Amino acid sequence: MSTVVEKFDSVVLDVLKEIGNIGAGNAATALAKMISKKVDMKVPLVNVLDFSEVPEILGGPEMEVVGIFFKLEGEIEGSIMFVLDTNSAQKLIELLMPGISTDGFNEFAFSALQEIGNILAGSYISSLSSLSNLDIKISVPSLALDMAGAILSVPAIHFGLIGDKILMIENEFVEEFEKDSVNGFFILIPEVDSYDILLGSLGVQI
Amino acid sequence: MSEMLKVGMADLKVAKYPNALTTLGLGSCIGICLYDPATKIIGMAHIMLPSSKTIKNNSNIAKFADTAIAKLLDDMKLEGANVNKLVGKIAGGSQMFKFSSGNDMMKIGLRNAEAVRDILSEHRIPIVADDTGGNFGRTIEFFSESGVLRIKTIGHGVKEV
Structure with a gap:
């Protein structure tokens, strides 16, 4: 059992924040390439929240949001989820494919979002992989459009195995030209044992 | 005036x-959701995991099916409910994300539902409504006047059980 995670102490938080920073930076670069536009990223906000507060940052437990979920495979086990509100999801699709109709989130919009999520989470995890010298890959994506509370119950339950808090990294991407901003949250969810492996590889004394 | 009281994640009331x-x-x-028809006392718990026994950090009793149900029964008894006459209704336990090679954690909704059924049966509480499974979220409202449970979803309708 990891004792580090129970505390989420300041050193661990700093390391996870830095991972978030670099990972999201990589993701922003990937996004910029994908849409052939300059994309800025605000400094990620790392939040350690109680379960009850989690859905509030996305507009409340009943707010409809998009979650794209990946399993982590390789030397660490766990998962990563990218969550964004429906407005941001629509903007992201429109940035990628201008002119496409996203009314009602049709199949086409879903597969576009899965692909965007794949690229963002993939570049996030590949930077984590090179930072830690661990072989980590992501699975194929699984997407859900539903109540924030329901979607976030998935990472909350995983974190629930080790404590009563959840760690989320908020990223805001801003497309330079039209100043369209897209708000998304990465939630990295290593399995209990993998936390120690990950932090150990990053040089954190446990 | 009747009030609608909110039960959060890993919480009970x-x-x-x-x-x-x-x-x-x-x-x-x-x-x-537990209901005593005679006194119209109701209780609700929002649990996240099946059992406190396999978890080291288990101080939050409302998080686990076993400890949450025990606490809910105690609290309802204190309020004057007859815990031998309770009926139960349960909802939730969906699998939000689908994977072909699902490990156990991906099927946690299913395991939660099984655990809750077993524990309620140990306490001899009949389950009169069971709306679990699927791949969608649910908001539930439980009324003391009738014991009716209203289940709301996005795209899967509203029902009362």
């Missing part, structure tokens, strides 16, 4: 007539 209880956006978690 008891209410008396004419108040109601609600929990918003249940995913793989389970909303456990």
Whole structure:
């Protein structure tokens, strides 16, 4: 059992924040390439929240949001989820494919979002992989459009195995030209044992 | 005036007539609703995991099916409910994300539902309504006046059980 995670102490938080920073930076670069536009990223906000507060940052437990979920495979086990509100999801699709109709989130919009999520989470995890010298890959994506509370119950339950808090990294991407901003949250969810492996590889004394 | 009291994630509450209880956006978690028809005392727990026994950090009793149900029964008894005459209704336990090679954690909704059924049966509480499974979220509202449980979803309708 990891004792580090129970505390989420300041050193661990700093390391996870830095991972978030670099990972999201990589993701922003990937996004910029994908849409052939300059994309800025605000400094990620790392939040350690109680379960009850989690859905509030996305507009409340009943707010409809998009979650794209990946399993982590390789030397660490766990998962990563990218969550964004429906407005941001629509903007992201429109940035990628201008002119496409996203009314009602049709199949086409879903597969576009899965692909965007794949690229963002993939570049996030590949930077984590090179930072830690661990072989980590992501699975194929699984997407859900539903109540924030329901979607976030998935990472909350995983974190629930080790404590009563959840760690989320908020990223805001801003497309330079039209100043369209897209708000998304990465939630990295290593399995209990993998936390120690990950932090150990990053040089954190446990 | 009746009030609608909110039960959060890993939380439990008891209410008396004419108040109601609600929990918003249940995913793989389970909303456990208990009702004493004679006194119209109701209780609701929003649990996240099946058992406190396999977890080291288990101080939050409302998080686990076993400890949450025990506490809910104690609290309802204190309010004057007859815990031998309770009926149960449960909702939630969905699998929000699908994977072909699912490990156990991906099927946590299913395991939660099984655990809740077993524990309620140990306490001899009949389950009169069971709306679990699927791949969508649920908001539930539980009314002390009638014992009716209203289940709301996005895209899967509203029903009362």
